[in-house]
Amino acid sequence: MSNKTTGSYTTTGRLVIISGPSGAGKSTVVRRLLDECDLPLEMSISATTREPRAGEQDGADYFFISDEEFQRRRKAGDFLECKEVFGLGHWYGTLKNQVASGLNDGKLVILEIDVQGALAILDQKEFSPISLFIQPGTMEELEHRLRSRGTETEQAITARLETAGREMLFLHRYQHEIINDSVDRAVSEICQILKVQKEKQACSKS
């Protein structure tokens, strides 16, 4: 991942940060984007210490690992960024080895991560990620989506809603705001933004 001569990250690929409140529809939109957007996209699979939900697969949705393993890998420097999200004791982190080959191969490597993690990457000068903040329209809609998804306890829903209020304050740090009131529209807007960025990058190299 690190360019041996300059010590900086290679610029052939690009990180794409997709974040925003839990329940805004990030996973739904990213899944569709990977299927429908005609660009060299690659998903970075994060590690987490939370329990898998019904239907989630290790190595596809996340690498589900123990607290001990997570902290061991954290100390070993395996993460590009990692955070305890929602204050419920669950850690999430972007693994360096998940982004390295994609960046070297010129891919747009998608990081679906929380706002703290996004800010940590935006603060690292060696990256110039494309950053998108997905939001649901209203807090009422967010709560409705979290409840109807049916995956969280009441405590987890409350933590997500409280965190959402704080996350909205960082919207200005992102290049693009996507209001996900229609998945079709959100997917096509994001695909269009990524195409424009990819074109710009190609032009600046030629």
Ligand SMILES: Nc1nc2c(ncn2[C@@H]2O[C@H](COP(=O)(O)OP(=O)(O)O)[C@@H](O)[C@H]2O)c(=O)[nH]1
């Ligand atoms: N900082 C960071 N956040 C992550 C990472 N992977 C996932 N997240 C975020 O952790 C939060 C919780 O994710 P998850 O438990 O899957 O719940 P959901 O957002 O309600 O679907 C979401 O905001 C994710 O975007 C990661 O590698 N790093």
Ligand SMILES: Nc1ncnc2c1ncn2[C@@H]1O[C@H](COP(=O)(O)OP(=O)(O)O)[C@@H](O)[C@H]1O
């Ligand atoms: N535009 C939308 N309109 C209505 N429901 C949506 C929309 N996008 C996502 N959802 C639903 O909202 C819930 C949360 O979406 P999800 O993708 O899991 O959010 P996140 O990954 O941001 O936590 C899911 O039940 C999903 O089907």
